[in-house]
Amino acid sequence: MAVPDSERIAAAQAYISALASHKADDVPFAPGCTRVEVGLKTGFSGNHLRRSLNRGLQYRVIEKVSTPEFTIDGDTVRAQFELSTTPKLGGRSVGARIDETFLIPADDPSGRAQIHHINASIRPFLTR
Template sequence: MAASDEDRIAAAQAYIDALVSHDADKVPFAPGCTRVEQGVKTGFSGSHLRRSLNRGPQFRVIAATTHPEYTITGDEVRARYDVLTKVAFAGRRIASRVDETFLIPAEDGLIHHIRASLRPFVQR
């Protein structure tokens, strides 16, 4: 049975939720899922991405995310949202605007690829 648009958005949201919860057990990664951030490959398989989200120190600084704005084009689910970190200086928090595109074909509803671009900013 084909995954609906809502199912595909839920798959992307499970990934975004795992950035904060550090519990990626429910993220529907395809076994060969890869992730590219700022042009650099940062995820090498579904298992690698799950381990990184569950235990990676690079994700421990994330305090919260804003609610994503989603758009769907073909097999791609695009999410735009902000990541807020625990890192603060002089009452200002380091954050990042995230534009992430998930390849989630309706045929299986699994995340096959993630492409992310980040723009850091200081939250006042």
């Protein structure tokens, strides 16, 4: 039985929400999930990604995320959103436009939506 698109989007949303909440215990990572950010591998397993989101300094600076725009193409769920961080640079906040593609198979053998891979593209910007 195929995993509904709504559940696949909910899995991606759980990850995006955890970026700002720093609470990733309920993000449905597949055990072997990996993450690549601008060509560099930054996630080595589901447990590694969960620990990083919960306690990693690289994520602690993320303050909030916008509501994502989702599209689905086959087994991939694409999310486009913006995030803002707490650090200031010359009195301006640092933000980023994020384009992440999640591999969340519709026919996952587990029968539920699980994130198997994340590919992230990040474009930083400054705001007033």
